[in-house]
Amino acid sequence: MGVESLLQKIQQREYTIGIIGLGYVGLPLLWTFHEKGMPVIGFDIDENKVNCINQGIPYIKHLGEDKMKVLADSDLCRASSDFSKLVEADALLMCVPTPLNLYREPEMKYVIQTTEVISKYLRKDQLVILESTTWPGTTVELIIPMLEKETGLISGKDFYVAYSPEREDPGNADFNTSKIPKVVGADGEDALKLACEVYNTAIVRTVPVSNTKTAEAVKLTENIFRSINIALVNELKVVYKEMGIDVHEVLDAAETKPFGFMKFTPGPGLGGHCIPIDPFYLTWKARQYQQNTRFIELAGEINTEMPNYVVNRAVKALNSHKKAVNGSSVLIVGLAYKPNVDDDRESPSYRLMDLFDSMGAEVSYYDPYVPVIKESREHSHWAGLKSVEWSRETMEKFDVVVISTNHSDIDYRQLSDWSDLIVDTRNSMKDVAHQNGHVWKA
Structure with missing residues (x-):
């Protein structure tokens, strides 16, 4: 299927969004795409989260009972811990943790494990998007090589890869997922078109950048800016107190x-x-x-x-x-x-x-x-x-x-x-x- 056919499928709301990881990032994203009429499948290894979605039980405060019940009752939404069903999704959005280890170094095991699972079921024409915060270069140095090696498929030709950092602010009533512009970087022009079109169905605005490495750097820059300025006022607090x-x-x-x-x-x-x-x-x-x-x-x-x-x-x-x-x-x-x-x-x-x-x-x-x-x-x-x-x-x-x-x-x-x-x-x-x-x- 060509890129133009895929774009048309997205525009007609016949393009299924698969979201891997149903925590504070994945669940609001699932809701946002569903709210805009896109078919969604949520994936998580945590059976409790899967059951909560399918039964309409809230487990994150700002997505309360009313929204969870809508998801549970909808024909456009389902959740599963069966990752063989990844083939049923057209886009796979990875929303998994990226913590630090004891030495304050990136702990990438969740991203690696998820990529390994995706590689078992990846099919032609699928779009894979990493949303987890990570170091600049992760997508092209880690994700794409793993997917290509395990499947024999080629990024940009047989399947598509992009990076779009999450920008969730839990509890902020002024800026929910749909209202926060989405930065998008991709491996090639076709992947960028597809990723932007996917987010355009549900998000107020997309902000395309030249590549995945740049998009990865954007997310880090945003939070480094906050960290440094918070440190400044914390230091001023101590000095001014004296x-x-x-x-x-x-x-x-x-x-x-x-x-x-x-x-x-x-x-x-x-x-x-x-x-x-x-x-x-x-x-x-x-x-x-x-x-x-x-x-x-x-x-x-x-x-x-x-x-x-x-x-x-x-x-x-x-x-x-x-x-x-x-x-x-x-x-x-x-x-x-x-x-x-x-x-x-x-x-x-x-x-x-x-x-x-x-x-x-x-x-x-x-x-x-x-x-x-x-x-x-x-x-x-x-x-x-x-x-x-x-x-x-x-x-x-x-x-x-x-x-x-x-x-x-x-x-x-x-x-x-x-x-x-x-x-x-x-x-x-x-x-x-x-x-x-x-x-x-x-």
Whole structure:
């Protein structure tokens, strides 16, 4: 089938989108294509996710029961853990994790495993798109050679390959998947036409770039920009504190400048699946070219140090109340990595919990979005721990409360009334009257 016939098939909504990996990226993408009338098949090794989609059960907060029920009842949507059905999809979008290993190097096993599975079932005319964040060169140096070697097919002739980085921002009501422009790079003009046409069916705008390596670099650049600027305001927070200056007041005032300034907010560290991880994909790749990435690595050091700064502030706060951290009861408020979501990946709250625990404190947490800590690779020792209840009786039991994530539906006035000592890493108490020495900023 020629490219023009494939383009026509897409335009007629007869082109099936297969999405591999049904997490915080894959599931919203599945919904977005379905919402625009495209037939979709979701694939995941997790039977629970597959069953939830087919039965209409929500497992990600911002895709609630109504949307999941629509997917379950639709003839255009199905989910499966049977990867032999990959042949039924016209496009295969890879939305799998790309974490770092213990040495802060790219862990590509999920991408490699998924590519191996695709190669078993790849057929002519299929389009393969990697969406996972990765180092520049992954698509042409890893994905395409694997697919060509295992199948004997040739990219650009027998099948097509593209790269389009995910740009999800969980919990952001202003920018869901369909409203965020999609950067697309591909292996050849035909692949680029097909990939852009696929995304044009569901996304507000596509932004084609010259090749896959450029598209891979775009994603890293976006998150490196954020990482460095967050590190800057985190460093300013520490410096200004010693000068008796409130960094939040400074940033609020600076934001009134209508040009040349973009506000970033300090906090207890970095969390989520992008900013703490993505910059190190470039530092790793840059070493192969004998290039240094000093800015990126320095930002990483500053942001990684923030939980230690918060704990040190909490120790001083406890000392001011004639208490030692050893034996004290500590409550972490907010386990999710950002406000108003249930995503706790790479959350700095875990680092705070580990630090307090290592110092002999009794650690608990409260988070209405994360009622129980699930099993994970990084935090298995906390698995099964449940969020405490929100009540005066509960809050009064803790020697210190550390606000790590500023969920908007937490009543901070109540918290101020109920708690004798609060360490605020998010400026959550700025509008709450409190007695002198009651709230410490960190």
